[in-house]
Amino acid sequence: xxxxxxxxxxxxxxxxxxxxxxxxxxxxxxxxxxxxxxxxxxxxxxxxxxxxxxxxxxxxxxxxxxxxxxxxxxxxxxxxxxxxxxxxxxxxxxxxxxxxxxxxxxxxxxxxxxxxxxxxxxxxxxxxxxxxxxxxxxxxxxxxxxxxxxxxxxxxxxxxxxxxxxxxxxxxxxxxxxxxxxxxxxxxxxxxxxxxxxxxxxxxxxxxxxxxxxxxxxxxxxxxxxxxxxxxxxxxxxxxxxxxxxxxxxxxxxxxxxxxxxxxxxxxxxxxxxxxxxxxxxxxxxxxxxxxxxxxxxxxxxxxxxxxxxx
Numbered sequence: 677x678x679x680x681x682x683x684x685x686x687x688x689x690x691x692x693x694x695x696x697x698x699x700x701x702x703x704x705x706x707x708x709x710x711x712x713x714x715x716x717x718x719x720x721x722x723x724x725x726x727x728x729x730x731x732x733x734x735x736x737x738x739x740x741x742x743x744x745x746x747x748x749x750x751x752x753x754x755x756x757x758x759x760x761x762x763x764x765x766x767x768x769x770x771x772x773x774x775x776x777x778x779x780x781x782x783x784x785x786x787x788x789x790x791x792x793x794x795x796x797x798x799x800x801x802x803x804x805x806x807x808x809x810x811x812x813x814x815x816x817x818x819x820x821x822x823x824x825x826x827x828x829x830x831x832x833x834x835x836x837x838x839x840x841x842x843x844x845x846x847x848x849x850x851x852x853x854x855x856x857x858x859x860x861x862x863x864x865x866x867x868x869x870x871x872x873x874x875x876x877x878x879x880x881x882x883x884x885x886x887x888x889x890x891x892x893x894x895x896x897x898x899x900x901x902x903x904x905x906x907x908x909x910x911x912x913x914x915x916x917x918x919x920x921x922x923x924x925x926x927x928x929x930x931x932x933x934x935x936x937x938x939x940x941x942x943x944x945x946x947x948x949x950x951x952x953x954x955x956x957x958x959x960x961x962x963x964x965x966x967x968x969x970x971x972x973x974x975x976x977x978x979x980x981x982x983x984x985x986x987x
Contacts, residue, residue, distance in 0.1 A: 680704055681840070684753035684778075686746065686770060687760025691787055694815040695759060697723045700739040701732065701816070702844050708742050709749035716742035726816060729968070750778040755840065757809060759787040767796045775800055783837055785809040790857045794826040803828035807837060808851070810858055817971040819847040822858045863902075873926035875952065876934040882952035898974060 683699045683706045685692050696706045700723070710716050723737045743749040750756055756778055758770050767786060774784065784806040786796050793808035800806055808824030821841050825834055834850060841848040851858045857865065871885045880888075896905070906914045926932070938944075938951055945951030946960045955963075 681754040682752055683707070684709065684749045684756040686749065686756060686758045686774065691811055691813060691815055692759040693719055693722050694726070694813070695757060695787065695811055696740050697726055697736070698816050698844055698846075700736045701727075704739065706740045707749040707753065708740060709744070709746050710742065711744060713744050716744065726814075730816065730972075746773055747777045750774055750782070753778055753782055755783045755785070755837075757785045757787055762788060762791060764791055764795055767791065768799050771797060771806070772799050775802070781805070783807075783833060785837065787811055790861055792854045792856055793824045794828075794854045797826060797828070804830040805833050807833055808854070808858070809837060809841070810860070812860070814968075814971070817968075817975055819845070820860065821846045821848045822851050822860060823848050824851040824854055824858055826854050869928070869932065870926055872932045872935055872952075873928070876932055886953075 680703050683696075683704050685696045685699075685706060686709045692708060692710075696708050696719075699706045708716065708719055719740065719742045720737055723740060724734045727734050727736060756774055758767060758774070760766055760770055767788065771784065771786075778784075780802060782805065784797070784800070786793055786806075786808050787810060788796060788808065789810060793806070796808075797803050797806040803826065807826065807829045808822065810822040810824065812818035812820050823834060823837055823841070838848045838850065849859070855862070867889075871889075874880055874885055875882050893905075900908070942948055943950045946955045949955055
């Protein structure tokens, strides 16, 4: 699947407009559905602002249209990506409605971050065409997309989605076993759990945790994965280190008490001005600016420019 396709992006999640933007920049026609006309009214402006910041032509936004009615978005769509909130019942409801309205040959994908795709697609009559596509934020700068196979997903569906993603300049990987969090978020949140535990147990404060990660192994992660690193230093040294440190790592089966307390106290991070650290509006803006600039500098222009040039 490498030609220009009719794409539908469904739901009001954080990633929706960014995913639509990637497809539109590659020349695809994209219909975005949301039940709120007020939300859809901001879609064009958000995409155009992103394109300007990326130094791309704004004409790609002309290929994106907003629709309140689900049927208008999916009626003749070849690829349908659900990007709604992380709520299993809601996602099941969305896909039941999609299956009743969309062509039987459409590829169906969920952009959930952690919910097993098998559960989301459990009510479908034709689950062979359904899979997961976990994009990372912002989708127009982060190249990875995890393609998650369920026991019912056909090899043809995986191949078609992988081909389509590659044509966008993305880096698709296949997750062969449908587990919560897939690969990326399991790794990311294992690190977050230990980071939170270090603060909870008084080993250091939150700022120190962030500094240690950013000023040490974090600098290597873009070019040296964890198992490459293990081979680089030697599996014998890795084993020796694990014998000492692993028994002492946090193994709490659920969220740590300090995290639950922050949420209970209304300390929700940047949205409330305080979480593990305190954030002024200026600090928030500066951090977002630095993250965007860093991702932009890392981008080899394969995803951003190739997808942004009309062929």
